[in-house]
Every structure is written in structure tokens, then in C-alpha cells.
Amino acid sequence: MPCGYLARCVGFTVSDKDENPNTIEGLAGEPAGAEQANGEVSPAQALAAKEEECKALNDKYMRLAAEFENYKRLSQRDQREQVRYGNEQLVKELLPVVDNLERAIKAARDSTGSGALVQGVELTLKQLTGTLSKFGVQTIDSVGQPFDPAAHQAVTQIASDTVPAQHVAEEYQRGYRLHDRTIRAAMVAVSSGPSPSNGEETSA
Numbered sequence: 778m779p780c781g782y783l784a785r786c787v788g789f790t791v792s793d794k795d796e797n798p799n800t801i802e803g804l805a806g807e808p809a810g811a812e813q814a815n816g817e818v819s820p821a822q823a824l825a826a827k828e829e830e831c832k833a834l835n836d837k838y839m840r841l842a843a844e845f846e847n848y849k850r851l852s853q854r855d856q857r858e859q860v861r862y863g864n865e866q867l868v869k870e871l872l873p874v875v876d877n878l879e880r881a882i883k884a885a886r887d888s889t890g891s892g893a894l895v896q897g898v899e900l901t902l903k904q905l906t907g908t909l910s911k912f913g914v915q916t917i918d919s920v921g922q923p924f925d926p927a928a929h930q931a932v933t934q935i936a937s938d939t940v941p942a943q944h945v946a947e948e949y950q951r952g953y954r955l956h957d958r959t960i961r962a963a964m965v966a967v968s969s970g971p972s973p974s975n976g977e978e979t980s981a
Contacts, residue, residue, distance in 0.1 A: 864912055865955055871909065872953060872961055878902040879951075917952035919945045919963045928952055930962040934969045942970035 818826075878898055885895040906914075917928045924931065924943050932949065940946040945965045952963025 913956040915954045917963050919948040924967050929965045931967045933966045935966050936972035937968040940968040
């Protein structure tokens with residue numbers, strides 16, 4: 778083979794190697810941000826994105842867990858109140874029966890009715906009120922007590938020499954509570970204090 782031809786081949790090979798960037802030396806010398814320049818995400822950026830995603834998911838989980846705890850507490854409270862006050866409507870329907878029995882006893886005593894009949898009605902009333910008390914029904918104290926809008930319904934105001942002002946002087950209909958809830962306010966007359974005429978006599 779002629780020497781000139783071999784020289785030309787060798788020279789072509791060396792120059793091609795120098796100009797070709799796809800060599801081991803060329804790859805080793807690439808900058809670290811070459812992948813970002815081509816639009817690709819670096820491992821550090823991918824890790825940071827995953828961390829942000831995990832943080833957002835964890836925050837969402839914590840909010841959902843807190844909302845579920847609140848819902849559970851409300852559900853338990855509603856369940857307790859349902860058990861505690863579930864008989865409220867039934868008790869309200871029975872209170873007029875108690876009122877009528879009390880009126881019957883009072884009328885029989887005023888008219889000197891049969892003692893046996895009055896005694897039977899009294900026993901019935903006692904049994905009924907005892908049953909109601911087992912389920913948390915309590916009467917509201919009224920006469921002589923300070924007027925309480927939450928427990929008393931004032932229907933009139935009267936002068937009284939024995940009951941202080943803004944206290945209950947008379948009770949027209951008994952009030953009841955179911956545990957700590959007023960289910961029927963007592964109908965009462967509120968004292969306005971001594972009558973003006975008595976006040977003038979006292980001052981004189």
C-alpha cells in the first residue's frame with residue numbers, strides 16, 4: 778500500500794477523533810447542568826418536588842383527621858342527648874294528665890267527695906309522678922323563688938306583703954324539667970312588692 782495513502786487515512790482518523798464530541802473525554806467534561814438545559818429535571822429537583830407533594834398530602838391528612846375527630850365528638854354528643862332527652866315528647870304529652878289528676882284531687886277535697894275515690898286518684902297520681910321521676914322528670918320550685926325567665930312564665934303581677942318584689946307570689950300551673958332542660962315553664966304571678974297603700978301607712 779502506498780505510504781501517501783496510509784498517511785491520508787491516519788490523518789483523517791486523528792482529525793475525526795479530535796472533532797467528534799461523542800467521546801469518553803467529551804462526556805466526562807460535560808457540565809452538571811447539561812440535563813437542565815435540555816429540559817430534563819435533575820434528581821435534586823425531583824426529590825424536592827416529591828418532598829413538597831408528601832408535605833401537602835400530610836397536611837391534607839391531618840386536616841381530615843381533625844375533621845373526623847370533631848365529627849366523632851359531635852356524633853357522640855348527639856347520641857348522648859338522644860338517649861338523655863329521647864322521652865321529652867312523651868313526657869310533655871303526659872304532663873296534662875298529671876295536671877288533670879291534681880285538679881280532680883283538689884276538686885274532690887273541696888266538695889267533700891268520696892274518700893276512697895280521692896285516695897285512689899292520689900295513688901294513681903303518685904305512681905305516675907314516681908315513674909316520671911325515674912326518667913329524670915323534676916318539678917320546678919316556684920312560689921317564693923326569685924323569678925327566672927328560663928323556668929317561669931309570668932302571666933300577671935300582683936302586690937304582696939309577704940313575697941318580695943320580683944319573686945313568684947302564686948303558681949297557676951306547675952313547671953317541669955327533664956334532667957337539666959326545662960320542658961314546661963311554670964305559669965306564675967310575680968310579686969310587685971307591698972301595695973302602695975300599705976307602703977304609705979308604713980311610712981306614716
